[in-house]
Amino acid sequence: MEQNILDCVIVGSGPSGFTAAIYAARADLKPELYTGLEPGGQLTTTTEVDNFPGYPAGITGPEMMMDLQKQAERFETKVHYEMITKAEFSKETGGVHKLYAGNKEILAKTVIISTGATAKYLGLEDEKKYAGGGVSACATCDGFFYRGKDVVVVGAGDTAAEEATYLAKLCRKVTLLVRKDVFRASKAMVHRVESTPNIEVKFHHELIAIEGENSLVERAVVINNQTQETSKIDVEGIFIAIGHKPNTDIFAGQIDLDENGYISTEKGSTRTNLPGVFAAGDVQDHIYRQAITAAGSGCMAAMDAEKYLAELH
Secondary structure (H helix, E strand, C coil), X not given: CCCCEEEEEEECCCHHHHHHHHHHHHCCCCCEEECCCCCXXXXXXXXXXXXXXXXXXXXXXXHHHHHHHHHHHHCCCEEECCCCCEEECCCCCCCCEEEEECCEEEEEEEEEECCCEEECCCCCHHHHHCECCCEECCHHHHHHHHXXXXXXXXXXXXXHHHHHHHHHHHCCEEEEEECCCCCCCCHXXXXXXXXXXXXXEEECEEEEEEECCCCCCCEEEEEECCCCCEEEEECCEEEECCCEEECCHHHCCXXXXXXXXXXXXXXXXXXXXXXXXXXXXXXXXXXXXXXXHHHHHHHHHHHHHHHHHHHHC
């Protein structure tokens, strides 16, 4: 039996994956989308989304993903609740790409990678317990809810410095916990932190526990790793800003990645170094990392895939 070669397969199901599916389906590419282990992506761990255009009253992350999925399915996108575990990409223009979901082989003329990135956490049990109740990995997503309140930011790099200065505009006080005695952030970012009066930097300090009633954060328990002295800071929000890891492990060695593992795309497009393989959303964007920018690049990827297929004929 000859195996069906699909025009377009989308790997991942966040805003970029579903937007790519909507555009690809409307272009009659009959896309098939593989959700991965976390259907809806990072947004499903976000309670309120208030900054996505078109939802004046705000919406929860999971509801928004359901809306996007229904819209993609309305144009006959086929959604598979399976994870792509392996990829064998063709290097030829017009070549057939092979993807595997376990033992199942999928053949496609174009592949849109929308596997996203995963926020890194410290690995404390309390981080899970208070997720959505005061623990966050995205200041631009959740900072608004802490207006006028005290918060802690954990991290020493540019991400932490950026999150701390962003939160300082909204919050009463920001305490920045830095594990070593120096920042890893760039000089410009360190200068911004140092010249912001309501940021207090605690060097040699680590978060070791979180306390609060009803799964809502009330205190950060920290340790001075020089003196081993522990103390508590009264806060309502804790932002873990130790970076993100792009979900690109299964593509490594075949596709060009940058030094942090993000997929490299041609400037102004979603094209990768392989013909017929496109990347959209946070898997190729470590700068903006917003639902709306991911959705925009999903649209671009579908249009790039459509153009690629049209040029083959």
